[in-house]
Amino acid sequence: MIRIVPREEYCIGCRLCEIHCIVQHSRSKNIIKAFKSERRPVKRVEVEEEGHVSFALQCRHCDEAPCVTACLSGAMQKDPRTGAVVNDPERCVGCWTCILVCPFGAVRRDEAEHKAVGKCDLCPDLEVPACVANCPNEALLMVEE
Amino acid sequence: MAATYDYAIVGNSAAAINACEAIRGVDREGSIILFGEEKYRCYSRPLISYLVAGQIESRGMYYRPSGFYRSMGVEFRKGTRVEEVHAARKTLTTDGKEKVKWRRLLLATGFKPFIPPVPGLEEIDYLTFVSWDDARRMLARTARPARVLIVGAGLIGMKAAEAARARGAAVTVVEKMERVLPQALDAEASRMVWERCREAGIDIVTGQGVAELESRGNGKGRAVLEDGGEMDFDLLVMAVGVRPRVELAEGAGLDCSRGIEVDGHQRTSLEGVYAAGDAVNAMDVVLGRPSINALWPVAALQGKYAGLNMAGKEVPYPGCNSMNAVEFFGLPVLSAGIVNPPDDGYEVISRRSDAGDYRKVVLRGEVLVGMLVAGRIERAGILTSLIQERANVRRVKNFLLEEAFGHIHLPRSVRQERITETAAGIMKAEAARDKGV
Numbered sequence: 414m415i416r417i418v419p420r421e422e423y424c425i426g427c428r429l430c431e432i433h434c435i436v437q438h439s440r441s442k443n444i445i446k447a448f449k450s451e452r453r454p455v456k457r458v459e460v461e462e463e464g465h466v467s468f469a470l471q472c473r474h475c476d477e478a479p480c481v482t483a484c485l486s487g488a489m490q491k492d493p494r495t496g497a498v499v500n501d502p503e504r505c506v507g508c509w510t511c512i513l514v515c516p517f518g519a520v521r522r523d524e525a526e527h528k529a530v531g532k533c534d535l536c537p538d539l540e541v542p543a544c545v546a547n548c549p550n551e552a553l554l555m556v557e558e
Numbered sequence: 559m560a561a562t563y564d565y566a567i568v569g570n571s572a573a574a575i576n577a578c579e580a581i582r583g584v585d586r587e588g589s590i591i592l593f594g595e596e597k598y599r600c601y602s603r604p605l606i607s608y609l610v611a612g613q614i615e616s617r618g619m620y621y622r623p624s625g626f627y628r629s630m631g632v633e634f635r636k637g638t639r640v641e642e643v644h645a646a647r648k649t650l651t652t653d654g655k656e657k658v659k660w661r662r663l664l665l666a667t668g669f670k671p672f673i674p675p676v677p678g679l680e681e682i683d684y685l686t687f688v689s690w691d692d693a694r695r696m697l698a699r700t701a702r703p704a705r706v707l708i709v710g711a712g713l714i715g716m717k718a719a720e721a722a723r724a725r726g727a728a729v730t731v732v733e734k735m736e737r738v739l740p741q742a743l744d745a746e747a748s749r750m751v752w753e754r755c756r757e758a759g760i761d762i763v764t765g766q767g768v769a770e771l772e773s774r775g776n777g778k779g780r781a782v783l784e785d786g787g788e789m790d791f792d793l794l795v796m797a798v799g800v801r802p803r804v805e806l807a808e809g810a811g812l813d814c815s816r817g818i819e820v821d822g823h824q825r826t827s828l829e830g831v832y833a834a835g836d837a838v839n840a841m842d843v844v845l846g847r848p849s850i851n852a853l854w855p856v857a858a859l860q861g862k863y864a865g866l867n868m869a870g871k872e873v874p875y876p877g878c879n880s881m882n883a884v885e886f887f888g889l890p891v892l893s894a895g896i897v898n899p900p901d902d903g904y905e906v907i908s909r910r911s912d913a914g915d916y917r918k919v920v921l922r923g924e925v926l927v928g929m930l931v932a933g934r935i936e937r938a939g940i941l942t943s944l945i946q947e948r949a950n951v952r953r954v955k956n957f958l959l960e961e962a963f964g965h966i967h968l969p970r971s972v973r974q975e976r977i978t979e980t981a982a983g984i985m986k987a988e989a990a991r992d993k994g995v
Contacts, residue, residue, distance in 0.1 A: 418978060461966035470965065470977065479939075482576065482862055483855035485604050487621040504618060506608050509935060510855055513883040513892045516976065518937030518964060522890075 414496025415535060416556050417545055419468040423552035424460070426467035430544035430553060431456045434471075437536055437543035455523045455531035458544045469544060469553055471533035472519040474498045480511035480520065489529075496558075497535045502528050562659040563591045563633075565868060566650060568640045568806065569666030570594030571603060572854050573835030573861030575621060577664050578630050580865025588869070591633045591658060593640050598690055600626070604854050606693035607717035610700075611724035619690065643810040645828040662830050662868045665807050665818060666861060669800040669836040669852050671714075678771035682779050684794040687718040699777065699793045700725035707781055707791035709768055711738040713884065715797030716751070719760050720886055722795075730761040730789060732781075737764055742882045744897045746908070746916055747932045754887040763787075800852055802837035817850045822874045824864035832868055834860035841877035843946060844895040844927050851880050879945060890935045894942040895928035896920050904928075909959045917959050924952040934961055 432444070438454040439447030447453060458471040478498045480489045488504035489511055491497070500511070500520075507527040511520045521531025536542040545553045565581055565588055567574050574592060581590060594600070601619040608614045627634040639653040649659050671686040673679070685695055696718070700706065706722040708715045711733035723729045731738070737748040738755070752762060763783070770782040771794070781789045804814035812818060812826055817839035824832045824840070834840075836852035840860055856878045863875040881894040899906060899920055904927070908918035915933030919926060919941065925948055929941040940963065944951060951958065957967040965973045 459964075461962075461964045463966040466966060468966070468977075473977070479943075482858050485602050485854050486618070487602065506605060506614055506618070507885070508604065508883055509885065509890050509892060510883040512935055512937075512939055513881055513894065513942055514855060515939035516943030518940045520939070521936050 414474065414558055415542075416474060416558060417471060417533070417535075417542060418554045418556050419470060420552050420554060421466055421468035423550045424467045424469060425550050425552070426460060426462050427549065428460050429547050429549060430458050430469045431460060433543040433547040434458045434533075437539070452525065455521050457521070457531055457533045459518075469548075470517060470519065471544065472498060472515075473517055474533070474535065479514040479516065483510045483514045485510050495535070495537070497537070498532070499534055500529055500532055502526070502530050505529055560649060560657040560659045562589075562661070564588035564661050565590040565664070566658060566660035566662070567592040567664045567666060568643075568650070569664070569668060569835065570596070570600050570634075571666065571668055571835065572621075572857040573666035573668075573864070574664065575600050575626075576858045576861035577666065577834060577865035577868065578632055580862045581869045582630050584866060584869035584871050586631075589633070590631065591635065591660075592627070593635045593638050593652065595637070595639045596689065596691070597637045599624070599634070599636065601690055602854070603688065604717075606687065606690060607721040609690075609693050610696050610721035613724075640806060643806055643831075645810045645831055648830060660830070662832065664861075664864055664868060665810075665826070665831065665833040665837065666835045666857075666864075667803040667806055667837045668857075670803045671796065672799040672801045673796055674798050676709075676768050676771055678773065678779075679796075681773035682771055682794055683777040684796050687714050687721075687795055687797055688800070693721075696722065696793070696795075697725070700727045703727065704792040705790060706730070706793045706795060707732065707789060708795040708797055710797035710799065711735070711740070711762065711764070712797060712799065713739065713742055713882070714800070715795070716755070716886065717884075718795045718797055719755065720758075722793075723758055723760050727793070728761075729759070730763065730791075731755075732766050732768060732783065732789075733762070733764045734767045735764065738762060739884075740898075742880075742884065742893060742897075743891060744893075744918065744930055746910070746918070747891050747893070747897075747930055750889060750914075750916060750932055751884075751886045751891065754889045758887045800836070802839075802850060802852070804837055807833065807837070816848075819848070823867040823872065824860060824875055825867065832864045834864040841875060842879055843877035843948060844879040849880070851878060853881065855881065876946075881942060889932060891930070891932040892935045892938045892942075893928075893930040894938075895926075895945040896922075897928050897930045899928070907955075907959060911961075915961070917961070919958045921951065921955070924950045924955075926951045926958070929958075937961070937964060940964060 488501045505528040523530045642651045706727040772780045802817040818833040835857035839848040842849035905921040920928030931938045
């Protein structure tokens with residue numbers, strides 16, 4: 414499976430990862446439409462920043478994922494094939510238990526849909542996740558395990 | 559001749575299903591039989607309020623896909639109650655008088671509603687609100703405008719109230735304590751929820767018990783409160799509390815005065831018999847002693863560790879804490895650990911933002927032991943994990959109430975370990991440390 418590893422010594426805090434994440438998860442995958450005319454998707458990566466230090470953080474796709482065990486509806490599952498922890502929006506009821514137990518704060522609410530969709534899905538349609546591919550300073554690395 | 563199974567599981571909810579999956583992760587071959595008392599395949603009990611409120615459909619109730627038992631290689635006995643367990647002979651008997659031999663047994667018998675002895679109650683066709691059948695009954699009985707009286711403002715009572723209100727019913731909640739959700743929430747969050755419920759048209763009466771009930775047939779009746787006030791209802795919901803279901807464990811010879819007792823591997827004192835879920839008195843890492851946390855995520859975690867240990871993988875249950883994720887009328891509230899400190903040996907820091915969001919942390923010495931966030935709840939799981947890890951938060955104390963509190967505030971070494979290691983690594987490290995203690 415692949416994991417995304419942040420490198421804080423290379424992160425410049427530009428937040429392009431957040432923007433490309435939003436675009437990639439938009440309907441049109443077009444930056445202008447995604448930000449101006451469509452409903453803007455929830456970002457699935459978050460840049461933490463304090464002083465000179467910053468890094469981007471998204472779902473770690475834990476082997477023993479607390480969100481999968483805790484999920485009330487069974488929507489949050491670990492894909493045995495890819496190793497990705499994925500939330501099925503059809504089954505998610507928005508109880509927020511995943512947000513309660515995620516040690517990384519890596520799940521966000523989609524308040525409009527009332528579902529916990531704001532989590533990294535490793536961009537299944539792309540060879541390299543959008544945040545990694547568009548990081549200008551290689552502060553996000555994709556590691557194959 | 560009774561058939562012999564490598565694993566027998568009594569129960570069909572969070573603990574049981576997670577145990578099945580954990581067993582199969584270790585043992586692909588062993589035979590598993592699972593007994594579910596209700597006429598449903600495994601569904602998510604906490605979702606009944608979503609079903610009644612019309613937020614999900616029936617098919618959204620199921621916890622696992624329809625082919626689950628087959629794909630797991632589990633023989634599923636639906637609608638079958640286990641009546642007796644004989645631990646020495648390693649057998650069990652069902653209500654259909656089927657006798658089964660087992661090598662390892664899991665008791666995941668869950669909870670039952672506690673019904674207080676109110677005069678007149680036995681004459682009334684009242685509801686509890688803990689099962690799919692309860693949800694169906696509430697749907698049927700709120701099909702027309704109804705006055706619903708709910709006794710108890712705990713999680714079950716308040717969710718029943720919200721669901722009934724969504725059905726258009728006139729809802730009144732009566733609670734003995736002075737506030738709603740007295741256990742799950744602190745006074746401030748409780749007030750916020752009350753406010754939302756009031757705005758939504760739910761009537762809440764606190765500091766009051768029901769002294770007497772009078773039936774008028776068809777489930778309707780009149781309640782007399784302790785202060786003499788009277789209230790007519792078309793539907794009565796009893797939601798005073800729950801108790802562990804321990805009859806089977808007791809019958810097998812276990813002492814269950816505080817729930818089913820287990821060791822650090824979910825083993826009971828009977829050879830080959832394990833227990834997990836809402837009936838079990840298991841380690842609460844915040845309290846530092848066993849406690850019953852009858853909560854879905856806790857049951858699921860216990861089931862998982864019971865399953866691993868039953869299948870021969872010796873891994874200690876990491877322990878859990880009292881944690882809740884709730885939402886009432888669009889106000890989400892998350893809490894973990896101790897939110898109502900029992901004495902003044904705790905430090906409480908809280909903040910209410912201008913936007914109305916609320917955030918509070920509870921410390922014992924320099925250790926984070928509790929948190930509660932209402933409104934903007936994103937990233938609160940970081941606090942939960944620090945509570946679960948019994949982390950010393952001296953150096954980050956000033957940041958805990960910040961909405962942006964995150965790994966950036968943790969020491970670099972801690973941060974890097976947390977981020978590059980997976981949560982499995984964290985749990986492994988913790989398990990190892992617990993073993994050393």
